[in-house]
Amino acid sequence: MKVQEIERVILEKLPDTIFKRDETGKTGSSWSAVVAASGIRDAAKAFETSGFFLEDIMALDFQDTFELVYHFNCYEPGSRVVVRVLFGHDQVPPSICDIFRGAGWLEREVHDFFGISFSGNPDLRPLLLPEDADYHPLRKDFGKVSAYRKREDIYG
Amino acid sequence: MAERQIASPASQKIYSLNLGPQHPSTHGVLRILLDLDGEFIVKADPVIGYGHRGHEKMGENRIYKQFLPNTSRMDYLSGMIFNHGFALAVEKLIGIEVPERAKYIRVIASELNRISSHLLWFGTYLMDLGGFTPFLYAFDDREHILDILDSVSGSRLTYSYCRFGGVCRDVDAAFIDMTRAFLKRMAGRWADYDNLVTKNIIFINRTRDVGIIDRELSRQYGVTGPNLRACGIGYDVRKAEPYEVYDRFDFEVPTGSKGDALDRYDVRFKEMQQSCRIIDQALDHLPGGPYLSKVPQKLVPPKGEVYFAFESARGLTAYYLVSDGSTSPYRCHIRVPSFGNLNVLNEVLPETMVADAISILGSIDVVIPEIDR
Amino acid sequence: MEKEVREPGEPVVQFALLDDILNLARANSLWPMTFGLACCAIEMMAAGASRFDLDRFGAGVFRPSPRQSDVMIVAGTISKKMGPVIQMLWDQMPNPKWCIAMGNCAISGGPFEYDGQYAIVPGAHLVVPVDIVIPGCPPRPEALIQGLLLLQDKITRGEDRNLLRRFKRLGGEN
Numbered sequence: 001m002k003v004q005e006i007e008r009v010i011l012e013k014l015p016d017t018i019f020k021r022d023e024t025g026k027t028g029s030s031w032s033a034v035v036a037a038s039g040i041r042d043a044a045k046a047f048e049t050s051g052f053f054l055e056d057i058m059a060l061d062f063q064d065t066f067e068l069v070y071h072f073n074c075y076e077p078g079s080r081v082v083v084r085v086l087f088g089h090d091q092v093p094p095s096i097c098d099i100f101r102g103a104g105w106l107e108r109e110v111h112d113f114f115g116i117s118f119s120g121n122p123d124l125r126p127l128l129l130p131e132d133a134d135y136h137p138l139r140k141d142f143g144k145v146s147a148y149r150k151r152e153d154i155y156g
Numbered sequence: 157m158a159e160r161q162i163a164s165p166a167s168q169k170i171y172s173l174n175l176g177p178q179h180p181s182t183h184g185v186l187r188i189l190l191d192l193d194g195e196f197i198v199k200a201d202p203v204i205g206y207g208h209r210g211h212e213k214m215g216e217n218r219i220y221k222q223f224l225p226n227t228s229r230m231d232y233l234s235g236m237i238f239n240h241g242f243a244l245a246v247e248k249l250i251g252i253e254v255p256e257r258a259k260y261i262r263v264i265a266s267e268l269n270r271i272s273s274h275l276l277w278f279g280t281y282l283m284d285l286g287g288f289t290p291f292l293y294a295f296d297d298r299e300h301i302l303d304i305l306d307s308v309s310g311s312r313l314t315y316s317y318c319r320f321g322g323v324c325r326d327v328d329a330a331f332i333d334m335t336r337a338f339l340k341r342m343a344g345r346w347a348d349y350d351n352l353v354t355k356n357i358i359f360i361n362r363t364r365d366v367g368i369i370d371r372e373l374s375r376q377y378g379v380t381g382p383n384l385r386a387c388g389i390g391y392d393v394r395k396a397e398p399y400e401v402y403d404r405f406d407f408e409v410p411t412g413s414k415g416d417a418l419d420r421y422d423v424r425f426k427e428m429q430q431s432c433r434i435i436d437q438a439l440d441h442l443p444g445g446p447y448l449s450k451v452p453q454k455l456v457p458p459k460g461e462v463y464f465a466f467e468s469a470r471g472l473t474a475y476y477l478v479s480d481g482s483t484s485p486y487r488c489h490i491r492v493p494s495f496g497n498l499n500v501l502n503e504v505l506p507e508t509m510v511a512d513a514i515s516i517l518g519s520i521d522v523v524i525p526e527i528d529r
Numbered sequence: 530m531e532k533e534v535r536e537p538g539e540p541v542v543q544f545a546l547l548d549d550i551l552n553l554a555r556a557n558s559l560w561p562m563t564f565g566l567a568c569c570a571i572e573m574m575a576a577g578a579s580r581f582d583l584d585r586f587g588a589g590v591f592r593p594s595p596r597q598s599d600v601m602i603v604a605g606t607i608s609k610k611m612g613p614v615i616q617m618l619w620d621q622m623p624n625p626k627w628c629i630a631m632g633n634c635a636i637s638g639g640p641f642e643y644d645g646q647y648a649i650v651p652g653a654h655l656v657v658p659v660d661i662v663i664p665g666c667p668p669r670p671e672a673l674i675q676g677l678l679l680l681q682d683k684i685t686r687g688e689d690r691n692l693l694r695r696f697k698r699l700g701g702e703n
Binding site for chain 2 (some may be wrong): 562563564565566567568570571572574575578579580591593595605606608609611614618631640641643645646648649658666667669
């Protein structure tokens, strides 16, 4: 199964990755791994050579950290995996748009909504907001916000 | 396919043309900045965001129940399927049991919605290519579906029919009769559409070998849905990660071979017929019992997240809800299939002609407000 | 002759019968511009399709180009990025022109207007002068037809001046 195969490959490349299995089935994925911002490119290359596709890139804004969530999937049943990257509010994660060409627009959208710049992405113009927009709406210090929490409040 | 006469670089004059955002064939408010060399496209840059309404920020400022109408308005052609998916996502997050009858009713409504979405795509695609008659035929059939769903949910386009724990109103004998009459009517219509469109030489010439999206390109851009199945990969979320009662029905997942516009048309056509099969089986096995389980008025999910994927009319759609233990989500993200489907145009449109660009844009079936959220 | 009060925008020289005939012609052949932004566009298309035929009211010819159309049906939510585009299209339409705001989003922002929203323009009246509003989310095609008939009434200045209706009321061809 490709999912076990890719887990082995990731562990080889990034030995101190922590894998969290999902027993409840709520996350829709087999496992979720937290990698450092410097290791996301190696992980993405491993996924690309193994035949996975990039389903989604999403960002979360917590009080103490930013979180990027990458969903990878292949065309077999039940093979979705999640890779998370945690980094501070002033750090710049690397882009994977040369590995997965579809990541260009996904990173543009994340930049639009959160202001996260991706180093190596040649085109970070606003995608969904007007061209002259200088605000980042989904940050928790913009507009009407119900709560601004720390990451451990939610994920423990 | 026409041969491009490559002019020498010195005499090549690049002409910039703006397609949209107000255009009869862009299926919403899409703008494509084209660089043309004669009639051939050298560079295509889609500009989106003209329909951005801030659904994700709204999700953080609404309680779960209040977000239900938003879901229908994102992809308004598969509004019932999006509703269904959101109800399933929240039920998974909280752990609500759904009665059997409600499951079957939701599947019937979702498949009817899928047929109506494909019928509308069929009508508008042919209208883009220049034929107005299939549009009228498709909308006539579509009105029958809308009548059925209108009688039970009260709305023709943007339903809020599903609730957390079931559906808001039960179906009666009139619904079942109308649905069976519709299925009987459609059984005779496929031959009409075949004669009108599928065997039409002009249509075949405008769609064969046009806009080929092969497997590698699909994988790079995350293309899903009928566009992916047209290039031979039979990936359908209803079969890969069965939800609701889809594993109890016997249906096929049609695939193409080449990934051109004609294959995409064929796949969607056959999908409509398979949806009719699912509805038939669901009506045969519709159980009795309650249609809505008891759910507390104030929904407070436990802390955590849920990522629920389902198959909308356009491909793999997913709701990602992060709950912080309060009545509104901390983050409400929707993964939409049209994002990847449109993204791939950056690479498919160059080296085609403008007329082919319209054909390609119509065949990938994007709904722009879904991308813009 | 009695000096009647002139409404703002009304021309100084008025040809009563000719005006009425011209208004009748304009009202019964309104050519809408295809301007669907979001969900209401589908109901507009359904109104132009086979069941709720708009062509029998003279309004079935949807023109893509603003320079060839009479009425702009703003169907859908206006995002902030789209506002200048609507302004430009309205300016490109030749006079006489009218605007119908279809759907709750075009009237007041609809379900997307909440305290603290950043993304939409809450209402088409903030961008173009609106003549008729059609509420609904989305309004049924019959509602769009009713709105169009109201616009026809507005153009022909009501029952009294509408020659065709007067003719029919007096027992003309039924």
